[in-house]
Amino acid sequence: MDRRLHALAEQLDAHLISRREFLRRSAIVTGSAAAGLHVLGSMAHAQGPKLRVWLFKSYVTAGNDILAKQVEAWAAERKVQVEFDWATFGDREQKFVAAVEAGNPPDIAEMNYQGPMRYRPALRDVTKLAKDLAAARGGMLPFAERVVQLDGQYSGIPRLVFGGGLHIRKDLVAEKGLKMPKVYDPDVLDVARKCQDPSKDLWGFGQTLNRCDDGNGFMQNILWDYGGGTWDKDGKPALATTFLKQNLAAIQFAVDTIQKHKVQPPGVMSWTDVSNNEAYMAGKLVCTNNGASLYYAMGAKNHPLYDKTQVLLTPGGPAGAFVASNPYTWGLFKASKHAELTEDLVRWVEDEKRFEEYMKACSGQAGPVYKVRAEHPYWKTNPNYEGMLQNILRGVWIGYPGPITPAAIEVQAQYILCDMGGRIVVGGLSPEAALKEAHKRVEEIHRIRSRA
Amino acid sequence: MAISTARLPGALTQRPQRGGLRRVLGPDHRMGYLFVTPIVLFVLSLVAYPFGYALYLSLTHKLVGLPPVFVGFENYIRLSADGFFQRAVVNSAIFTFGSVGFKLVLGVVMALVLTSNIRWRSFWTGVLLIPWVAPTVVSALNFLWIFDGSLGVLNYLLVRVFRILPQGVGWLSEPHTAMASVIAVNIWRGFPFFGISFLAGMKAIPVELYEAAAVDGAGMLQRFRHVTLPGLKNIMIIVVLLSTIWTFNDFQIVYILTKGGPGGTTMVMPVLTYETAFGAQRLGEAIAVALYLLPLLAITIMVLARYMRKGRKR
Structure with a gap:
């Protein structure tokens, strides 16, 4: 209980104030608290819209840190608040099922290869964004295209394949x-x-x-x-x-x-x-x-x-x-009120310079989904990376x-x-x-x- | 003492003029509704509605993100013919009754030991309660490591330290040891509840009964059979009933240790429900799996409850 209300209740018990006076004062306290909350709410709104972002927590922790920092940098640049949530192998699908069924999915989520097909009814058509990104990167690799596209409609944006x-x-x-x-x-x-x-x-x-x-x-x-x-x-x-x-x-x-x-x-x-x-x-x-x-x-x-x-x-x-070759993908949910922002965020993290920073921290785990990325010199810096790359490129x-x-x-x-x-x-x-x-x-x- | 109504004041003998409910429930019955309504609404919203909705969903074809389509009893019929589901039913029965049986015996032993004149009784009581108090997830993860075929401590002890076995055993991967291992963990976790309940029951048995039996020449076993066991009967029924329900619905131990594998050897109903809901993402069918054996459990509970009531009347 609010300590002011508590003090008023004690005064009432001690017969220091009448019941009428107690009600009057407690109404003032409650009203002012509500008004304060409203002001706080307005202040929060003034800080910009809030986006719920679900990321995949991989075993390659250095990559997780870089991705989170990139999203935070985007949020600061666009004056957007971001609420992060992380899911990993054991709890990812459960969270998606619960969120989709409750009608409360995140605005954007990093999903595995199953996501675009499984959550298609809840995902936004991102055909234009997918085609734009692919065109600027020499085209999508065939296995990635298959995972995100059905009957010409794209339900996700491919991000990487685990090498x-x-x-x-x-x-x-x-x-x-x-x-x-x-x-x-x-x-x-x-x-x-x-x-x-x-x-x-x-x-x-x-x-x-x-x-x-x-x-x-x-x-x-x-x-x-x-x-x-x-x-x-x-x-x-x-x-x-x-x-x-x-x-x-x-x-x-x-x-x-x-x-x-x-x-x-x-x-x-x-x-x-x-x-x-x-x-x-x-x-x-x-x-x-x-x-x-x-x-x-x-x-x-x-x-x-x-x-x-x-x-x-x-x-x-x-x-x-x-x-x-099963790519991880970005899923943009229909229920989001910030469709343009989520697309902007995808463009931001998929920017080639930023993806390069991420890829280099991932020790071969951030394999290519676009043709240009497959030609990056990084894959030749270690014979083991070369093996991982070739494994991805021949993937079905x-x-x-x-x-x-x-x-x-x-x-x-x-x-x-x-x-x-x-x-x-x-x-x-x-x-x-x-x-x-x-x-x-x-x-x-x-x-x-x-x-x- | 008989009281003639003719001598009572008129106000007391006057019968209610109208309103059957008022006559039956008393003059304050409207206030009664007021008091009862919140709890009724609470129960309806938190128990009856979700249960009713689950029942409805089990009669539908419901995929994640799509609206349910009513299919009647199709899910139940399909499950009845599904070999994987049938094995899950059998596995659940083995897991439940295997665990409960051992827990019952161990619980009695634990209670008997703790009622005997051992030193540091409180200490041992505390130690024996640890499995029950420890979070199941933590216990199960520990056992996952203990049973690990390559890095587990059990194989290390058996092969390297005591040299009992020439080679490690795949405790969670062999057909006979996988189910035995998950049952063993469930027993380890659950028997203190039996023991502590029986301990409370034994303390409520009057000492005079034991003394009288001893005077009549009853030995230790006879005293146990004719005094202790009858005295514990009702508690045993309750504990077995509760444990049967809990064990049947136990998800964490099996899921963490084997996920129902290998090859469905340890697939029990709660894990199958979970896999159908989150793996297959068929929510209607998952609820049908969960509700399939509900009538059987309900009948078991009713029979046991009736038996207990009979016992009390006698």
Whole structure:
């Protein structure tokens, strides 16, 4: 309670003032407080409009700091108030779902590749802005265009793709006189078998099939590597139909790394996205697929394995080497009352000088989505960055060889492919039975999403 | 003592002239409505409305950002035929009853130990309460590290220190150990609640009953069986009932440790609800998952409650 009201109440209790007097004075106090709040509100309004900005908190903290500073600089320049909110892997989608459903989304948000498709009903058409930015930067790279554009309408602005690749201990490979692997079978298996030493808890390959982004990425890539996939070129489910034979071979290989070849550490099926980073940095892995955050973390900590690590192109299979390049994007929400300001903010942070500052702090994580950025000399400053760049440039999109669709996104979001691997390794199903089970789930998702 | 109404003053014997409600509820019934209305509105707005709306949404096809489309019982029918959902139901039953069973036994043991003549009883009571007091998220994250196949302390102890196993075990990644591990964490976290409740119940049992039983020649086990257990019966029912509901709805432990994986081995209903809502972003179906077993839980609660009331009457 306000201390003045409290004092008045005490005076009333002590019969120092009458009830009428108490009511009169308390009305004055309350009225003046309300008026004060109104004045404060007016002052706040005089400071300019307020924008709610949601940013993605990546593991590359130096990049987060730079982006935040750039947004703050823009706010100071435009006399705008900014309310920041950060979300990361574990809480990002929940926040978006809650905000969209409550009709209270932020004005602008940094989303992952799923955002433009999933939150399309709540996102503003930013076709003109997207085309302007792309035109000034030599055009959008194909995978980025696919993610933000549907039927000619752009629902997001691509920002970056996480660079990454196969992080491998070049010291161990050299010690055994082996060549750097290009394909999983036999190259990676060969390196893994010859370099590992289970008695010292050193394992050849660290790649979970568990429900996480790392598991999802590997399972999707390996199907493509063997000439298979989840979707056919028309965007129809193809796990256990069109690509049954290829997918069977792919999934058999993935499972064999654990069960037959025994090059993966115990517990790999329970790993989350950070587990392989931790195991690699603890010196327990010969190689692992990961984003650039692992390389960044080792560099930032002056880790002894930083200089002993080479980042290679993600290995491939009989049909080639495939990776999904999944860009992070800016989403501008329809509910915002400051459409022009949000577009202005995107132009500000996507300015080439500012993006360069950000990119250089990200140790290969801020991969290009525009052609001009792919030609930046930064990518040649470190052989590992060059590997990450090439990995991005050959990237395809979720849904490949068909179009990217809400159903393709949902299959990723529900970890259907990870469950498929888990059902074989842990559930004891045959690869064919697991494929058919997963196919049924994919068909169901396709049916539901098609209806929507 | 019988009182003849003929002798009472007229004002007391006069029956209400009009208004059935006034006659039934008393002369101040309008004021009664006034007092009750706020709480009724409060309950309606905070419980009945959200529940009713959730029920409605479960009968719709509702995707994030799009309006719901009424589909009747389609979500429930589809779930009934969904193998992944069926496994989640079975997993939930194993997780719930496995955990509650062990917690019940451990709780009784804990209460018996704490009622015996041990030294530093208060200290041990405090120590045993730590799992219950510690935030679940913190406990679960600690166990995630303990169970880690490569860097976990459990494998380190078993392989390096005590040399019991030649190689580490993937506690959260093997078919048999994954569910056992999440159950173990739930037991660790939940048994102090059982123990402390039973401890309170045991202290309420009159000492004379034990003395009488001892005089009749009852041994320790017989005293436990014929005095302690009947004395704890009602508390046991309440505690088991509450724990069944809490364990069935436990999300944090399973989600943090396994996210329902690997391969759905530990997928329980709350995690499936969460995954359907935020992963698939199908809100109608997610609510249907959450409500699917509600009638069964409600019946269980009613049966147990009736049983308790019967016990009290006897």
